[in-house]
Structures are given as C-alpha cells and as structure tokens.
C-alpha cells in the first residue's frame with residue numbers, strides 16, 4: 001500500500017502559517033500598523049478599498065528598509081527586532097516573530113516601497129502569492145509603504161469566508177482604533193475609497209484618542225488614575241459606573257503599548273469597580289500597564305493578543321487598588337444617595353440610572369414561584385369592575401380592593417407594559433406620534449457608534465426618533481415619540497447606542513422588540529414616583545385597554561392578587 005502521509009509543499013506550508021496570522025483584512029491592518037509603529041513613525045496613513053478586500057495600503061515615515069532588508073523582510077522568521085532567544089523575554093516592540101510580512105505576501109499581491117533616511121533612493125518590491133516578481137530602484141520619501149491587493153486571491157476557500165464590505169470595514173476600524181490608542185503622538189489617518197474616515201493629528205492630549213473609541217461625551221467624563229508598584233505602573237481612564245454596559249466591549253487593556261485580552265485583568269477591573277456596578281454590567285475604561293518586559297511572556301498566541309504575567313497576583317492587586325483609589329478621589333460625587341428615599345436595606349441609589357428599580361420590587365425565582373396563579377388573576381380582573389383604589393404603597397405599588405380580595409399593581413411594570421403596547425401598535429400602523437425638542441439634543445459618538453446610527457437613521461425615524469447627521473460622528477436628536485417626552489435623555493441615549501451597536505440592524509423583529517422594550521422602560525413611570533388618585537385610576541384603565549399578557553416586557557409580573565381566602569388563612573381566621 002502507498003504511504004498516505006506526504007510532506008506538504010513549501011507553498012501549502014506558507015499558506016497554513018499565513019492562516020494563523022491573517023484571518024481577515026483587519027489582521028493585515030493590525031500587522032502593518034504594528035510594523036509602522038515599531039519603525040518609530042510619527043505619521044501613518046491607512047487607505048482601504050472594499051473593506052480591505054480590494055486594497056490595504058499603509059504608508060509611514062519611519063526608519064524604512066534598504067534593498068537588502070526589503071528582500072529579507074519577506075523571508076519567514078526574518079526580523080530586525082530580536083537576535084537570539086535571550087532577547088525573547090525582553091521584547092519592547094509589537095512584532096518579534098518575523099512572520100507577518102511573509103504571511104501577508106503569501107496570500108495577496110503585495111508591493112513594498114521603502115527608503116531609509118541615509119539612502120538617496122528607495123526600492124520597490126513586488127510579490128504575488130508569495131513569489132517575488134521584481135525589485136526595482138524608485139524615487140520614494142523616507143519611510144515605508146506597503147500595498148496589499150486582492151487578499152486571499154489564491155486561497156478561494158478563505159476569500160469565501162470574508163464578510164460584507166461594511167462588516168470588514170467595521171473590523172478594521174475596531175482593530176485600528178484599539179491599536180493606536182496609546183500612541184497619542186503619531187498622526188494617524190484612515191481613508192476609505194478616498195474618503196477620510198479618521199484624521200487624528202498627533203497630540204500630547206490622550207483625550208483625543210479616547211474620543212474615537214468612546215465618543216467625546218464619555219471620554220470627557222473619564223477620570224484618570226495612576227499607581228506605581230515596583231517594576232510596574234498602571235494608568236487608568238475610567239468612565240463613571242453610570243455609563244456601564246451589558247457587554248465588556250469597552251474594556252481596553254494595554255500592556256507595554258500592546259492591546260491584549262486577558263481574563264485575569266478583566267477580573268481585577270471588575271473587582272476594582274466592586275459594588276459600584278450593577279450585576280451583569282461592565283464598565284467603560286482604558287487601562288495601561290507598563291511593566292518590566294522580562295516579567296511578561298508575549299509569545300503565547302499567534303496573534304500576540306494574549307500574554308502571561310510572571311507575578312499575576314501582584315498585577316491583579318495593583319489594578320484593583322488603582323481602580324478603587326481612583327473612585328476614592330475621582331467619583332466622590334456620584335454615590336450620594338438620590339432618588340426614592342426608601343431607607344430600605346440593600347437598595348442601591350439609582351445614580352441617575354433611571355432604569356434601576358428597588359431591589360425589593362420583585363426578585364429572584366421565589367417571587368416567580370409565588371405567582372403561578374397570575375394568569376388567572378389577570379383574567380379574573382379583566383372581566384371584573386375597575387378595582388377600588390385604596391392608595392399607593394411605598395410610592396411604587398397601587399393597592400386596590402376587588403370583589404375577591406387585595407390587588408397590588410407594580411406601577412412601573414404596569415406603565416411599561418402600557419407604553420410598550422402603545423408604541424408597538426403605532427409602529428405597526430406606522431404612525432408613531434413624535435414631538436420636536438425646542439433645542440435639539442447633541443450627541444458626540446465614537447466612530448463605530450456613528451456608523452451604526454447612520455446605518456439605522458431611517459428606521460429610527462420610523463420609531464419616532466429623528467436624528468440628524470451633523471457631520472463626523474456628531475448627531476442631533478431632533479424629535480422623539482410623544483409618549484416618551486419626560487424621559488431622561490442622557491440615560492436613554494446611553495442605553496440606545498449600545499443596543500444599536502449590538503443589534504446592528506433594527507429592521508429585524510428581535511432587534512425592533514429590544515428597542516421598543518428599552519424605550520418603554522425609559523418612558524414608563526418610575527417606582528418611587530408619587531401618583532394622584534386620578535393618575536392611578538388612569539393607569540388601571542390603560543392597563544385594561546392593552547391586550548395583556550401578565551408580565552411587563554422585562555418579564556416581571558405586573559400585578560399580584562391576594563384572595564380573601566389567603567388573607568383569612570394568614571390571620572388564622574380559617575385553617
């Protein structure tokens with residue numbers, strides 16, 4: 001029998017290796033940017049076409065390469081950044097493997113033009129599918145220009161997996177904005193098909209870079225913290241816990257200038273925020289760790305986005321302490337109790353987060369368990385007379401007497417249901433009534449947020465949210481559904497934008513429902529709001545009008561009934 005095992009050809013080997021480094025256009029951008037940063041450039045321009053599938057061109061004014069270097073840089077494991085194995089533990093550059101350029105060149109048509117400062121002419125090298133085509137003398141400014149065309153032209157299976165131009169562009173923006181954050185002093189420009197998407201002049205002010213990632217409003221509200229502990233220093237930019245999100249997509253972590261993902265650091269961050277965050281919420285922040293390079297191992301993963309610390313415990317503690325002490329000084333004003341003066345134990349002040357509900361409203365599975373008869377209660381209640389209102393309990397529940405016993409209605413949950421159903425119906429009939437602001441509300445978003453809002457602009461208008469593009473990533477909120485006018489708009493927008501980002505496209509049913517639910521929650525009466533007799537009666541009438549399932553859109557119960565039988569058993573009048 002013939003042997004089944006074969007040695008792979010050099011071409012196949014290089015394509016497999018390339019697969020680890022180059023997954024999509026954004027990975028090419030990452031590698032080329034890393035190289036330009038390592039080359040000490042202070043000006044880098046990135047041009048892309050077709051989401052990077054057509055062209056990725058990175059031009060820098062760094063140290064450049066002479067003819068010999070140019071030829072060498074395409075050899076696998078050729079790098080100027082380490083010499084021997086003993087250099088590996090003390091890497092201070094972003095690159096060190098000598099893999100990126102050969103990998104990219106193996107799966108595209110690449111041209112590299114470069115000139116070091118001490119040479120009079122530059123050279124241009126052309127390579128396609130890993131094969132050197134030519135190297136010629138050429139006039140060139142000092143620095144390097146790498147042009148990558150037709151990514152995966154020779155690996156159709158991979159090319160098929162690339163997503164739409166929009167998605168790939170989003171990935172590129174995501175990658176790029178992450179990488180450049182620590183490099184304030186480098187002027188960075190991103191152009192898509194000749195249009196400037198991003199132009200960040202070099203500046204000493206870190207706020208400029210923070211704005212591209214967080215939007216100007218969030219960036220401006222961030223508090224800086226710093227701590228040094230022996231051979232490591234931690235600098236943080238923390239957004240207030242009020243601006244937390246339900247995903248950890250705004251935790252930006254850098255170790256010696258390299259953007260990484262790390263579970264240990266994420267845990268330390270969460271611990272540093274502690275009780276200040278509601279359960280299941282993640283903060284927005286940037287964390288820069290500068291550490292003796294011999295104390296970290298960066299050679300853990302092909303994409304270099306994972307690292308290992310030699311003294312992880314110390315790193316953990318320093319981060320927790322830095323964050324906790326920043327709160328001690330920076331956000332003192334944020335934790336003053338406000339909102340309903342319930343005095344009840346365990347009720348976190350709402351911190352302006354108007355969606356916060358007192359803990360004692362309904363919690364956990366036990367609450368759900370006592371409510372199996374909810375549906376019956378509801379139906380019974382619907383066919384009966386409007387209950388007689390006895391009053392408001394803890395400014396949260398409407399207490400009523402019915403023919404069969406005691407009825408308690410959670411005013412927030414009930415009103416939320418009413419607003420939700422009303423919005424949903426008027427949306428179906430495309431007649432959401434909207435009302436304009438006298439002075440429009442200005443939104444300064446991040447680049448990514450701006451793109452998602454722009455994409456959904458028409459849909460948002462149909463929802464009664466009229467946003468006008470004001471240039472760049474700035475928008476004006478001009479009008480809103482009339483039913484929502486008394487909403488706290490800052491809080492509303494803090495929830496709206498991440499929701500859009502998460503859903504991407506709100507034409508889909510699920511996304512639409514999430515948006516309606518969110519709007520209803522903001523538009524509804526709060527717990528802790530005193531209601532007049534007339535307001536309570538009106539709410540009960542509205543509740544009856546909407547076709548009800550028993551739960552509020554968040555799945556919480558709207559009402560609960562205690563029958564006279566139950567009450568009598570409670571007082572042992574009957575057994």
Ligand SMILES: Nc1ncnc2c1ncn2[C@@H]1O[C@H](COP(=O)(O)OP(=O)(O)OP(=O)(O)O)[C@@H](O)[C@H]1O
Pocket residue numbers: 031034035036039060062063064065073078079080081094095096097098099100101102143144
């Ligand atoms: N923009 C650039 N300016 C100057 N030199 C460059 C540039 N890009 C690459 N080089 C040179 O080419 C070499 C190979 O680059 P390549 O990205 O393949 O490897 P690396 O950066 O050393 O390691 P890694 O694979 O981890 O990125 C680099 O070590 C550097 O000497």
Ligand SMILES: [Mg+2]
Pocket residue numbers: 031034035094095096100101
């Ligand atoms: Mg590199």
